[in-house]
Amino acid sequence: MRINFVLTWKKMLAALLGATVLVFLVGWSGLVSISAASGHFAPVRWFLGWTMENAVRRQSMLEDRPAGLDLSDPALVLRAAGHYATGCAPCHAAPGIAQSPVAQAMTPAPPRLEDRIGDWDDRALFWIVRHGIKYSGMPAWPAQHRDDEVWS
Ligand code: HEC
Secondary structure, eight states: OOOOOOOOHHHHHHHHHHHHHHHHHHHHHTOSOOOGGGOOOHHHHHHHHHHHHHHHHHHTTTOOOOTTOOTTOHHHHHHHHHHIIIIIHHHHOBTTBOOOHHHHTSSSOOOOSTTTGGGSOHHHHHHHHHHOOTTSSOOOOSOTTOHHHHHO
16 A cells, blocks of 8 residues: 655645644643642753753843943942842842742742852843743843843
């Protein structure tokens, strides 16, 4: 028996329609796992992390630190410490402070940042803090026009 399969626009459209219906059926079924308690299946976690890292690195490529901004300026560091204590430490904890069990129960759980900061350059960190990370609990900076606060 010979199978003669010719790909036509009509067949491609039907396949696309079928795939769309399937996606809606999966969502409608109510069987998708959204429980934070169950965590992520390891390969899914890897894929999401990999996608996030690629997105941050690619989309932060055009961020430029304002000319003349000295990130080690003590005034900036002091302001950053205040922001960190109120806006970040509740999830990420801080050096010498244990992470809250509530934050640890998130999926994905916010990582402690001490070992992570070195993996990112300044523009990637700026991007993460300014835009946040969708589908995780990482919030965007609440004042989107205050890039100066984000840089500090
Ligand atoms: C409500 C909890 C929450 C708050 C508040 C929060 N974050 Fe996050 N943050 C997260 C979560 C969850 C992730 C992990 C996202 C992921 O892995 O996709 C994350 C990821 C990050 C990362 C990337 C870490 C890595 O290498 O994977 C950085 C950097 C970061 N946050 C910095 C901050 C800073 C700075 C603040 C304060 C301005 C802050 N976060 C506030 C939950 C939070």
